[in-house]
Amino acid sequence: MIEATGLTKRYGPTLAVDDLSFSVSAGRVTGFLGPNGAGKSTTMRMMLGLDRPTAGDVRIGNRHYDELDHPLRTVGALLEAGWVHPNRSARNHLRWIARSNDIPDRRVDEVLGLVGLTSVAGKRAGGYSLGMQQRLGIAGALLGDPEVLLFDEPVNGLDPEGIHWIRELMHTLAGEGRTVFVSSHLLSEMAQTAQDLVVIGRGKLIYQGTTDDFVASATARTVRVRSPQLPELKQALTRREVSFDESDGALTVSGMDSDAVGELAFAAGVTLHELAPQRGSLEQAFMQLTGEAVEFHTGEPTPD
Template sequence: MLEATGLTKAYRDTVAVRDLTFTAQAGRVTGFLGPNGAGKSTTMRLLLGLDAPTAGTAHIEGRPYRQLTDPLRTVGALLDATWRHPGRSARAHLRWLAATNGLPESRVGEVLRLVGLDQVAGKRAGQFSLGMLQRLGIATALLGDPRVLLFDEPVNGLDPEGVQWVRHLLHGLAAEGRTVFVSSHLLPEMEQTAQDLVVIGRGQLTYQGTMAEFVARAASRGVRVRTPHPQLLRRALTERGVVFTEDPDVFYVSEMDSARIGELAFTAGATLYELSPLAGSLEQAYLELTGQSGEFTGGGAR
């Protein structure tokens, strides 16, 4: 479990994270979203003890990172896929980490096979593509078989097959009872990956809850209506001041649910061929949330 309570980080006159409180539960994939400059990377660094908070606490399984007695077995992280010695092979990189953290060398081969790098384990990391570096970073995070995992943009540089592989990997890790906390700008992919969401803007929490609840916000904002009597329905909607757009014989109605539209059409004498709520999406809900305030425009810390 990850837990932030009143987490604040200020750099002189800039507040990167402000009074941030959230939890990420074991057995779930929690997506971490926010515009550029929202404070996502700063928050992850605070969780991992790489930066000291100005106020508040960040706990991993009930303790600050620096108090963990066996950190690599407790939490694994991928914050920067390019962090590695370019002259070391993938195997040597992982062997060094295993040796310095008291992990069995057999674990090196296991994670290399898991991420699909066993055939290039002897190749220098400096010759790796970005996608291969992402896989090496994931292997590094998994080396200690930790109970908590943090990933910052883990699918950058991966081809579609690799993106799908990461999705299945994260689902599998959560199904084993681990806490999985992942940041990504690829909203359609995040929608297929995360079960819970933490959304921030300018370092402050704007939403925490399930993916389904968040997407439902957007789904409830529109209904598709198809009728052979567009003039009658158009007049009825206009007289009520209802917001809508239309294509030939198809209306997209905002801020009115299906039941009320059906009653209005019946009263107006308009036959309906279709009356269906628009399917929401993470992208739609996210853009609606972040578009509601000037807080999300420019500036701030990433």
């Protein structure tokens, strides 16, 4: 479990993280979201003792990171995949890390196999593609078989197969009871990966809770209805003062759930060919709830 309390970080006059408090539970994949400049990377660096908080506290399993005897056995992290020495092989890079935490060499080959790098483990890391570097960084995070995992933009450079793989890996790790905390700008991917969210803007907490509740709180739920008796259905909805839009031979009904729409249609003697609840997307919810926290706004295109 991760617990941040009143976490604050100043760089001179710049307030990067502002009295931020949140918790990350074990057995769940928690997404860490926010606009550029929101303070996500700074927060993750403070978790790992790479930056010292100006105020507040962050603990991993009730301990500060610098209090851990063999930190890689408790916390695995991928913050920057490209920090490998270019002339060192992937295997030797991981062996070097393993020896610093008394991790046996056999674990190196285990994680190389897990991330799919066994066949290139003896090659110079400087010749790796971005996707291969990401896999090597993930191998380093897994090296100590840790209880807590922190990933910052883990799918950068990965192809669709690799993205599917890391998504399933994170679900597996959480299913084993581990704490998985992942930051990403790919909201469509986070919608499929994260069960919980911590959302920040300008260093402040905007939301903490489940992904479903975040989307539901910011976007309207509607119901799509198709019927060979649309005029009769529209009359029934109008009598109940229910709003709807019509397009492509279907109605999008607002203000009623699918059960209520189905019961209304049945009472009106209307046959339905489709009755499908619709919900907003994580991207829509994110844009709505973080709009005021965006540091850099793009301008509207100027007409010719």
